[in-house]
Amino acid sequence: MRAAVLRGGQVRTRVIDDPVPGPGQVLVRSLACGICASDLHFMDHPEAGAYDDSGMSTYAQDVDIVMGHEYCAEVVDYGPGTDRRTAVGSRVSSLPILRTSHGRRIIGQNPDSPGGFGELLLLDEALMRPVLSDLPSEIVCVADAISVGWSAAARAELTSREVPLIIGCGAIGLSVIAHLALLGVAPIVAVDFVAARRETARAMGAHILVDPAEVTPFQAWNDVAASSDSVAGLIAVGGPGCVVFECVGAPGVLDGIIGGCPRGTRIYSMGGPPGGEHLNTLTAKRKGLNIQFGGGPLPAHWDDAFEAVCSGRLDVTPMLGRTVGLDEVPTALNDARDANGPARIVVVP
Numbered sequence: 001m002r003a004a005v006l007r008g009g010q011v012r013t014r015v016i017d018d019p020v021p022g023p024g025q026v027l028v029r030s031l032a033c034g035i036c037a038s039d040l041h042f043m044d045h046p047e048a049g050a051y052d053d054s055g056m057s058t059y060a061q062d063v064d065i066v067m068g069h070e071y072c073a074e075v076v077d078y079g080p081g082t083d084r085r086t087a088v089g090s091r092v093s094s095l096p097i098l099r100t101s102h103g104r105r106i107i108g109q110n111p112d113s114p115g116g117f118g119e120l121l122l123l124d125e126a127l128m129r130p131v132l133s134d135l136p137s138e139i140v141c142v143a144d145a146i147s148v149g150w151s152a153a154a155r156a157e158l159t160s161r162e163v164p165l166i167i168g169c170g171a172i173g174l175s176v177i178a179h180l181a182l183l184g185v186a187p188i189v190a191v192d193f194v195a196a197r198r199e200t201a202r203a204m205g206a207h208i209l210v211d212p213a214e215v216t217p218f219q220a221w222n223d224v225a226a227s228s229d230s231v232a233g234l235i236a237v238g239g240p241g242c243v244v245f246e247c248v249g250a251p252g253v254l255d256g257i258i259g260g261c262p263r264g265t266r267i268y269s270m271g272g273p274p275g276g277e278h279l280n281t282l283t284a285k286r287k288g289l290n291i292q293f294g295g296g297p298l299p300a301h302w303d304d305a306f307e308a309v310c311s312g313r314l315d316v317t318p319m320l321g322r323t324v325g326l327d328e329v330p331t332a333l334n335d336a337r338d339a340n341g342p343a344r345i346v347v348v349p
Contacts, residue, residue, distance in 0.1 A: 003118025004329035006043055006065045011330045016064055019114055019122050021079030024099060026123045028073035028092060032137035033116025034145060034344045035336045037170060039067045042109055045274035055102070057109040068116030068347065069096035069108035070144040072137035073123070082125045091131035093140060094123050095302050117329055119349045129303065133310035138323055138346045140309060142316045145344065147305035149175025151297035152245060152268045158185055162241035163225045165189045166206070167217055167257065169197040171319060171343040172270050173247035174204045178314055181205025189224050191217045194339045203318035218260045246271050258284050267291045319343040
């Protein structure tokens with residue numbers, strides 16, 4: 001098959017062996033696959049794999065790795081020990097996890113589990129879901145990105161006494177906003193330096209847009225919380241609660257949130273610099289902060305997000321940019337670094 005292959009820090013498009021489905025696995029053809037910031041972090045920071053003792057994500061620079069974990073695909077064939085519940089030729093997707101003879105692997109981040117930047121990949125039949133929709137594959141593949149922020153928003157269980165603050169309006173921040181909007185949360189405050197991202201946040205359901213070059217996020221949050229009809233009267237009884245979704249992943253952002261947020265703030269850290277972060281835990285303790293670090297989407301939340309995208313209940317078209325072929329993947333990966341670009345460039349092998 002043809003694939004955009006990562007090896008030695010470089011991505012090149014060439015011909016490699018077709019993957020062969022093992023027990024419980026399904027061979028599928030990639031129809032569309034989104035380029036994620038996680039792909040960039042993975043290829044730029046091979047040292048991060050050294051800290052993953054699970055073996056799920058392994059960047060060995062001297063072997064071929066086919067990235068891409070946000071896919072819509074077509075069933076081609078089944079491996080042994082499968083139930084063959086979905087007909088050959090059907091469109092499918094899944095959580096990007098593959099069970100192998102060596103343990104579980106993240107699809108697109110391990111030599112054992114090639115991803116959607118190739119013509120063929122392997123899925124776990126138990127996790128595979130049929131696409132019950134006529135929407136284009138380029139839209140369906142965005143569901144995995146949506147599931148990350150969707151899960152964070154669901155786990156947060158915001159009350160009417162809380163005002164959310166989303167810092168960073170890339171794909172994950174946008175997915176948080178989208179789910180909060182579907183839940184009827186208001187007002188939703190979105191923060192990003194890039195004007196185009198702020199406008200996409202508005203299209204996905206944000207009510208208040210903040211440029212942190214003009215006003216600090218927490219000053220903006222204070223102004224909104226104090227004047228919002230949804231929290232009227234709460235100032236007199238202790239004020240509204242602040243729930244921050246950190247979706248940047250750059251060094252210093254989370255520590256800045258710890259330093260600037262109100263007492264009792266709940267923080268969902270969905271970013272996470274590949275090199276780690278030094279945090280002022282004494283300040284966090286003094287303020288009584290509650291910090292939830294990532295963790296990925298829960299399977300039930302992934303299914304919910306997948307249904308919302310496939311049914312059209314959640315319109316993800318504001319997040320989409322151009323589509324590219326396999327030969328364009330190396331250039332598209334570099335273009336995906338541009339904060340002024342769309343939240344998703346989609347590879348169509």
